[in-house]
Amino acid sequence: IAQRSSAVSCARTYAIGHRGAPEIAPENTIASLEAAADHGADWVETDVQFTKDGQPVIMHDNTVDRMTNGTGRIDQLTAEEISRLRVKGGGHVPTLEEVLSSLKNRPARLLLEIKGPQTSAAVEHALKLVAEAGMNERTVVQSFDEDVVRHAAASGYRTKVALLRSKLDPDPVATARTFALSAYAVNFKGLSARPAVVEQLKAAGVEVFVWTVDSETDWQLAASWGVDGVITNRPELFLPWRQSH
Ligand code: G3P
């Protein structure tokens, strides 16, 4: 049971569906991404990998083994080969273009994680598709890979970027400035951020999201620290919880 706090409002904490709404439909499928958006998530988070022939597809892992009826590394399979696979639990592996055409008719923003390492040409290709879909203004590209973040920040599309951090940086503001060229956000693992760090980043105009935070107790704690967004596997539960706190 979460502790209620009348002093802390969660009303403005973004609900960010991690790989969509994976407790409703298999992660990163169109059904999952649409479920998050249709439940009212402010953002939908998803993962991009590139095929052997350079096409961006939506998959967290760098192989198709865990999620589909196929096997192999994504960068060793063509887009056509991947299009024939079935996702366990239903659906297919979406292309980035399919996701963009689905989300462009919905109000949710897109938190697009590009898995590294990737060339600047690959990142540019993905951003071109985002721009062509008219989604550039409401997309933020995030990555653990600082080269990917740099490529995105340096692209001609002026796409907003975020740094993903699996542990606390000694100086996250400096890191954000140095590596992400005015990052929109720094996104920390779980509650590895600390209130002082959140405050420091926000004072520098950088937003803070936390991932992957799925319990009411942790939602409450994150909100009490003033984080801007909660990346959760349960957006459909976070949204009504947020409403009532
Ligand atoms: O959005 C943050 C989170 O998705 C990063 O970790 O491994 O789930 O892609 P991962």
Ligand code: CA
């Ligand atoms: Ca991700």
